[in-house]
Amino acid sequence: MEALDYHAEERRKAEFDLEEMKIVFRKDNRTMLSRKDLFKDTLRKAAHAWKRIIELRLSEEEAHMLRSYVDQPAFTDLHWGMFIPAIKGQGTEEQHEKWLPMAYKMQIIGCYAQTELGHGSNVQGLETTATFDPQTDEFVIHSPTLTSSKWWPGGLGKVSTHAVVYARLITGAQDHGVHGFIVQLRSLDDHSPLPGITVGDIGMKFGSGAYNSMDNGLLRFDHVRIPRNQMLMRFVTREGKFVQSDVPRQLVYGTMVYVRQTIVSDASCALARAVCIATRYSAVRRQFGSQNGGPETQVIDYKTQQSRLFPLLASAYAFRFVGEWLKWLYTDVTQRLQANDFSTLPEAHACTAGLKSMTTSVTADAIEECRKLCGGHGYLSNSGLPELFAVYIPTCTYEGDNVVLLLQVARFLMKTVSQLGSGKKPVGTTAYMGRAEHLMQCRCEVERAEDWLKPSVILEAFEARAFRMSIACAKNLSKFSNPEDGFSELSPDLLEAAIAHCQLIVVSKYIEKLQQDIPGKGVKRQLEILCNVYALHLLHKHLGDFVTTSCITPKQGALANEQLRLLYSQVRPNAITLVDAFNYTDHYLGSVLGCYNGNVYQRLYEEAWKDPLNDTVVPDGYLEYVWPILKQHIRTARL
Amino acid sequence: MEALDYHAEERRKAEFDLEEMKIVFRKDNRTMLSRKDLFKDTLRKAAHAWKRIIELRLSEEEAHMLRSYVDQPAFTDLHWGMFIPAIKGQGTEEQHEKWLPMAYKMQIIGCYAQTELGHGSNVQGLETTATFDPQTDEFVIHSPTLTSSKWWPGGLGKVSTHAVVYARLITGAQDHGVHGFIVQLRSLDDHSPLPGITVGDIGMKFGSGAYNSMDNGLLRFDHVRIPRNQMLMRFVTREGKFVQSDVPRQLVYGTMVYVRQTIVSDASCALARAVCIATRYSAVRRQFGSQNGGPETQVIDYKTQQSRLFPLLASAYAFRFVGEWLKWLYTDVTQRLQANDFSTLPEAHACTAGLKSMTTSVTADAIEECRKLCGGHGYLSNSGLPELFAVYIPTCTYEGDNVVLLLQVARFLMKTVSQLGSGKKPVGTTAYMGRAEHLMQCRCEVERAEDWLKPSVILEAFEARAFRMSIACAKNLSKFSNPEDGFSELSPDLLEAAIAHCQLIVVSKYIEKLQQDIPGKGVKRQLEILCNVYALHLLHKHLGDFVTTSCITPKQGALANEQLRLLYSQVRPNAITLVDAFNYTDHYLGSVLGCYNGNVYQRLYEEAWKDPLNDTVVPDGYLEYVWPILKQHIRTARL
Incomplete structure (x- = not known):
């Protein structure tokens, strides 16, 4: 393959x-x-x-x-991934010339100081201030409250010499909202924090390795002065007059589309890692079912194992293909931006926000599910899964909290629905909504289980379900006199409608992928099977959605489930090949249970002896704390 | 309260x-x-x-x-919770007299060595051997393969002096299956392992604290000899003849009922801890929604937060009440066993197996959900949630893997269904199946949202759904000529039927609880609201089950969802009181986000400075690894 x-x-x-x-x-x-x-x-x-x-x-x-x-995870991720892009994206030519060469050579090391103790999702609520002092032509950066302390930025705690700091721009009595400023934090001579700056690490996080290799930091400013030309993207005249720059605000959305597209690709990679480990180990592990003294059954042959594992395998491929498509979308958006065409931006933005949310939430849960699929041994750190989980889950929070993002998608869907009668045609991933009449009336024509293998049948069912859920939300919303009250009250339903829409995108992009040529003998056939597994497991999981919106009948739901079972049997013979195709090295995979040659038990045994507790036969603390118990001296022992 | x-x-x-x-x-x-x-x-x-x-x-x-x-977690948990009970439950009077006094005084420290590298769930597949040597009247304990290495027992790695070891009893050429043996592992003089014994720790596990305080161990025997009288519960004569003891096998089930009952209570406690942290922090945290410069909205006031949090709060109470009921069930089972009445044992066993599985799976997921509900700060170790998750999740595996247990429940349900026509009346938690005709025909009579508040309506819907799912499985099973093939093929559906049955038990025991007097002004009212939240959130989550079995109509499902939203608004004013009622001290809760006085940000800030990374302003490694980068000396640096 x-x-x-x-x-x-x-x-x-x-x-x-x-x-x-x-x-x-x-x-x-x-x-x-x-x-x-x-x-x-x-x-x-x-x-x-x-x-x-x-x-x-x-x-x-x-x-x-x-x-x-x-x-x-290391400070370099933020230096290259956030600090430099922020300057590139928001800085002027002059700022580029001054800062980028130093940053590229790592003569300075930077981080991205946005999130504060009190504000994450609500960026406009940040409290750090940057007050312009026309006397000296400087900004005074200050942390007026405890909750204004910068909190979480990676690389900030112990390493960064500089930061892009987000703060409220104040000129005179006016608050111009949040902007970025380049601020030096530490001396380039001895690395000590500069005057007025309090900086440190925020402490241990989930897991034992995971993100604890990162110095996520806290930062407070006590009236720290920086030159006027260190404010990004904007211009403040000597007289304290604030002038909008001519860099279009929409460019920010372009960057968001880029960042979220990479997050979707990363989700596919992380999910593929977990699935690779769980699949390989499921083929090694045997339990129960020995007949006439023969070997026991490989756990991968149990239908319960297949019904949990194979949908995740299918998801890894599905997310890969939607990630590839998002790459195309980004280039398309970029070209349009260059031509000053902003028409597709809102749809592209909603689409990437939704896919970021959906793929990362699914991946986080799936990694833990893969750990469970490895039974007791999955709980060992050297299975690789605990650390993979711990290091992955922040993805659900950073670059847009997953729930907040889905609500943005829902808002976009409601807007699209409200404009349906207006002649404004829905574009891109919402184009299906243009076929409103058909989608409200269509009936699924599945009569036998194998009818569920037709891409057109699957696609229509997913389109109808997503559309009808949006319409139902819109209808319920219209009962509220204040639309915002309605949106807030119905938000749990709106989340579900947004998820239905995102799942449709992934299903439809997978189906599109299969319409292309796919090299390699038999590869396309395997990918078709996985595509059906992906769609039908979602259909089974969200059966209530499909049935209550009358997109399918209960009988058709049962047929889908029947077909799904048959598909699992078709995935089984190629399961190992399908994870080997991810092409991870043992070193990268970092899992004893997932090692390529399957010599799991030998490696578990060898790894165990490396634990520091095994350095000595009698453990440190035995004499002070165990011996007095055994010898009944505990009452007089000094503990 | x-x-x-x-x-x-x-x-x-x-x-x-x-x-x-x-x-x-x-x-x-x-x-x-x-x-x-x-x-x-x-x-x-x-x-x-x-x-x-x-x-x-x-x-x-x-x-x-x-x-x-x-x-x-510590070795003492296993000494008191497994080693002593194993001897008490499976040892003879003589063995009790010899071993228990030493164990009670902790002159010896013991563990429970059952699980092996190659076998967990399939206890009958254990490979360690105990071969009787009639020449010396001894057993020879041996680890014949790598996979026969004992693996996981807590307290084994570095502390225990003794273990109850499970091994295959071999007399002559005959294999009598798995039995328990008391084996000394370490010298009582200097704690060194005895001859023929290889013992050590199996290494790091999930999380950073969590179960890493426990010396889960590995153990290999090289022909270790123990006296005949150290085999538990059985008797082997000098001549090597194996004689069954007269201790009834069913007693083992009594112990299982006891252990699993405590696991359900513990699930309620762990879930309550997580919910307490998330609820308190949700009332402290504010984000978005500031009007006219006033404070932002408490996140607990968002419907999306409520729809994720309040069902978990309700589950914590629901699990508590079903745990109380299980305590009663255990005393009932014990009394019957003493009277040689084994008739209710299979049902009691299936019931506790199912509830152990369902409550621990829900709790594990719920702890992680509570962490997500705390946003970014939930990822900090001092939120208490990462460690609570890492220390809790093994519960899903030990004392019966949750999937294996559910399949046992499903098997029992299929047996019960098959006997319905035979005149054998289903007992205990399966008694509802006796009303087969009614449950197949009944129609839910909900017409308005408030009709869903009636306990009888809820109960009937849950009974009908569970019963119809079991019947559907039985019907599909009957299509297979080999029932075992059918059971294996349909196992994913059988799991769902088992879960439906377990959810019914929890709902019905909660409703029963509310029929009793509950002291405290207004308490009962709050518990009724939570009971409805518990039932209706399950109904919404599993809407596909309810609708496709025609237990309710799509319209009734929408009404339930509407009612659920109204209930959230009723929970909100009392949410804090409802978690304060768990009565956890700040020390026990161990969470900065969940502290009683709500002074979250101050405490986060103070805790951060305790991290060892903050011991010095310039971090260890700066001179070797950061300075050469900044000063462009990296090419010549010795790394």
Whole structure:
């Protein structure tokens, strides 16, 4: 299945001298390190990666690949992923010339200081102030309250020398809302915080390795002064007059589409990792069902295991294809922006917001489900799944909280519905809403289980369900005299309508993908099976939606379930090939249970002895705390 | 709401000298300790707890309370919870006299060595052997394969001096299946492993504190000899003849009912903890919705937050009440066993298996949902939720894997259905199946949203749904010529039928509870509201089940959803009181976000500075790994 080569970058990785890398970037001891040691280990890896990037003259994209291969969150992620893009996207030409060369050489290291203790989703509620002082032509950056403390920015806690700080621009008595400012935080001589700056790490997070390698930070300003020309994207005259720049606001949406598109691709990768581990281990693990003293049944052969695992395998592929499509969407949006065509932006924005939300929520839950599918041994850190879960879940919160994003999608859907009669044609992923009459009337024509294999049948059912749920919401909303009250009151239903819409997008992009040529013998057939698994498992999971909107009958729902069972049997023989096609190295996968050669028990046994607790036969603390118990001396023991 | 005093034991705790305990049993630094330091800290706490237990002459039950208050998994949990009960339950009088006094004084410390690397759920597949040697009147305990290594037993890795080891009894050429044996593992002089014994810790697990305080162990035997009288419950004569003991096999089920009953109560407690944290923080956290410069909206006032949080609050109460009922069931079963009445055992066993599975799965997911409900800050360890999740999830695997247990329930349901025509009346929680004709024909009579508030309406809908799903499964099963093939093929559907049955039990026991007197002004009213929330959120979540079985119409489903929304508004004013009623101390809750006085931001800020990374302003590793980057010396740096 070479055509499914999941990571093109894997090939490039071979050039990174893999054997040496395994030692330099070893991952197996991460969960045993103390916070300080883990952090120092991360600094070491970041330095080594940077050294290699320079030595090998890697392109920016290749450097990004190498960092993702290191697979340990570090300050460099924010420097390259947020600090530099913020300056590039929001800075003037002059600012580019001054700051970018230093940043590219890492003569300065930056982070992105937006979130505060009291405000995350509501960016417009940030409290940090940047007050213009016309006397000195400076901004005074200040943290007026406890809740205005910057909180969470990665790389801020211990490393960054600079930050893009978001603060309320105040000129005179006027509050101009939130803007970005380049602020130096630490001395370039001795790394000590500059006067007026209080900075530190916010402490331990979920998991034992995971994001604890990152110095997520807190930051407070006590009237810190910066020159006027360090405000991004805007211009304030010497006289304190605030003038809008001519950079169109819509450009920000372009960046959002880009960032969220990469998050969807990453979701597919993370999900594929978890599924690869669970699938391989399910083929190794045997339990029950021995007949005449023969081997027991592989757990992957149990229908209960298949019905939980194979839909996740299908989702990994589905998210990959929708991720590919989002890449196209981004280039399309970019071209239109360059031509000053903003017409598709709202739809593209809603679409990427919804897909970011849906794919990351599903992936987070799926990683934990894969852990459960590995039984007891999935609870061991060296299964790779606990750490993968812990390091993945913040994705549901950052770059837009998943619930907040879905509500934005719902709002867009309601707007689209309200304009249906107006002659304004819905575009892009909402185009199906243009066939309102048909979608309200159509009846699913499935009579036998195999009718559910037809893409057109599936697509229509998903379109009708999504549309009818939106229409039902719109109808209920119209009963409220104040639309905002209605939106708030009905928000749980609106979330469900938004999810139905997002699932439709993924299903339809998967079906579109299958209309193309797909190289590799038999590959297309396997992908078709998975596409059906993806759609029908959703249909079964949300059966209530489909039936109560009369999109399908209960009988048709039962037939879909029957077909789904048959499909699982067709996935089974190729399940291992389908996860091998992701092409993850054992080092990258980082899982004893998911190792390629399947020698799971031997490796579990060997790994166990590496735990520091096994350094000595008698544990530290035995003499003080166990011996007095056994010898009945506990009453007089000094504890 | 004093009548809802969630923990009677809290009152007793006051006597444990709380202030001192907070220092001795401090929890706030747990996630920052290395594995070795965490383990030593656990030994220290266990010793201190034992000292207090002796000093205060605590009863066994009170000692258990104290240990649960310490809230850190330790070897003592297994010594008291598994080793001693195994000897008590399976040992002879003679064995009791020999071993129990030593165990009660902790002159020996024991664990429960059942699970192996290759076998968990399938206990009958264990590979460790205990071969009787008639020459010496001994058993030879041996690990013949890698997969026969004992793996997971808590307290085994570094502490236990003894273990109850499960092994296949071999006499002559005959294999008598799996039995328990008391085996000494370590010297009582110097704690070193005895000859022929290889023992160690299996390594890091999920989370950073969590179960890493426990020395889950591995164990291999190389022909270790023990006297004949250390086999539990059975008798082997000098001549090697194996004789069944007269202890009835059914007693084992009695113990299972007991253990699973405590797991259900614990699920309620863990869920209540998570809900308490999320509810309190949701009332503190404000985001968006500021009007005219006033404060923003408390997130608990958002319907999306309520629709995710309040069903979990309701579940915490529902699980508490079903747990109370299970306590009664256990005493009933015990009395019947003493009277040699085994008639209710299969039903009681299926019921507790199902409730163990359902409540622990829901609780595990709910803890993570509560973490998400706390937004970004829920990802911080000091929110208490990451560690609560990591320490809770093994419950879904131990004492019966949750999927395996549900399949047992399904099997029992299919058996009950098959006997319906035979005149054998279904008992206990399956009694409703006796009204087969009515449940197949009844029609829900809901016409207005408020009709869904009637307990009889809810109960009938849940009974009809559970029954019809079981009947549908039975019907599909009958199409298979080999029933086992059918059971295997249809197992995903059977799981759903089992879950429907378990949900019915919880709903019906909650309704029964409300038929009793409940002291405290207005308490009953609040509990009624939560009961309706519990039932109607399940109905909404599983709408497909209810509608496709024609138990309710789509219209009635929409009315239930409407009623649910109204109920959320009724829960809101009392939400804080309802979680305060759980009566958790701040120390026990261990959450900055859930602290009683709501001073969340101040505490977050203070806690951050305790992280070891903040010990120094410039982090360890700066000179070696960051300075060379900034100063462009990386190519020549020694990394």
